[in-house]
Each structure stands twice: as structure tokens, then as C-alpha cells.
Amino acid sequence: MNRNDGSWFMEMQSLGMNYRMPDILCALGISQLGRMESNLERRRALAQNYDRAFEHLPIVTPKAPENIRHAYHLYVIRTKKRKELHEYLKAEGILSQVHYIPIYQQPFYLNKYGQQHFPQMESYYQEALSLPLFHGMTPKQQDRVIHAVSSFFK
Numbered sequence: 001m002n003r004n005d006g007s008w009f010m011e012m013q014s015l016g017m018n019y020r021m022p023d024i025l026c027a028l029g030i031s032q033l034g035r036m037e038s039n040l041e042r043r044r045a046l047a048q049n050y051d052r053a054f055e056h057l058p059i060v061t062p063k064a065p066e067n068i069r070h071a072y073h074l075y076v077i078r079t080k081k082r083k084e085l086h087e088y089l090k091a092e093g094i095l096s097q098v099h100y101i102p103i104y105q106q107p108f109y110l111n112k113y114g115q116q117h118f119p120q121m122e123s124y125y126q127e128a129l130s131l132p133l134f135h136g137m138t139p140k141q142q143d144r145v146i147h148a149v150s151s152f153f154k
């Protein structure tokens with residue numbers, strides 16, 4: 001095989017990924033585009049509810065510049081009591097999550113580049129906790145999260 005085999009000839013110079021989506025996922029994505037604005041507005045309203053409820057608690061809520069329309073894919077708070085809050089919420093039947101472990105601390109990157117130190121990222125990671133937020137979240141579900149977080153800090 002060589003470049004003279006024909007105009008169809010291709011070579012792979014390095015390992016890569018195929019990011020093409022199957023047709024069924026494309027159809028699903030297209031069908032969801034019609035609901036995108038209403039889903040985003042719902043997420044923003046839920047985030048505003050959290051912002052108001054948590055403004056007097058010892059946590060940092062996500063802030064976006066005024067000229068940015070945040071999608072609130074996640075609602076990540078920061079608290080020095082992340083682990084304790086996570087465990088408290090779990091005991092209350094509310095699932096929270098840490099998004100994400102810093103990539104440079106993952107085994108692949110540790111093996112490739114060795115131990116790295118990024119103080120700001122490490123500080124963020126130690127405090128970040130994602131609270132439940134999804135466009136179908138009911139007021140009752142959100143009130144339950146708000147009540148649990150507020151109770152934890154009182």
C-alpha cells in the first residue's frame with residue numbers, strides 16, 4: 001500500500017477518535033433543539049432559586065458575567081465542608097457529586113507527565129460540589145435540596 005494506490009488512499013498519522021454520531025442520536029439531538037430555549041430558561045430559573053436560597057450561607061455559588069447566558073449544565077457550589085455536606089445530603093437521600101477530579105491527577109497523565117502541582121485547581125477541587133439541577137426538577141424537589149443544604153449549615 002502506498003500513496004500511488006489511488007485517490008482514495010488515506011494514512012493515519014497518529015491515534016485519534018471517531019466522533020461521528022450515529023443517525024439515531026442525530027435525530028434525537030435535532031428533536032431536542034426545539035426545546036432547548038425552554039430547557040435552558042428552566043435551568044436558569046432553578047439556578048436563581050438556589051442563588052437566592054444560599055446567599056446567606058457560607059458557600060460560594062456559581063457566578064457568570066452579565067453578558068454570558070449560563071446554561072447551568074451543573075450547579076457547582078464551593079464549601080470548605082464539601083465532604084461533610086456530601087455525606088449529609090447522601091444520608092438525606094439527595095445525591096450530589098464532585099465534578100471533576102483534576103485531569104492531571106488521573107493515572108494516564110500521572111504516568112505520562114509525573115506529579116504536577118496546580119494550587120488553584122487543587123483548592124477548587126477540595127471545595128467543589130455539584131447539587132442536583134435538571135430542567136425537569138420540580139419545585140418540591142428543589143425545595144428539598146435547599147432545605148437540606150440550609151439545615152446542614154445551621
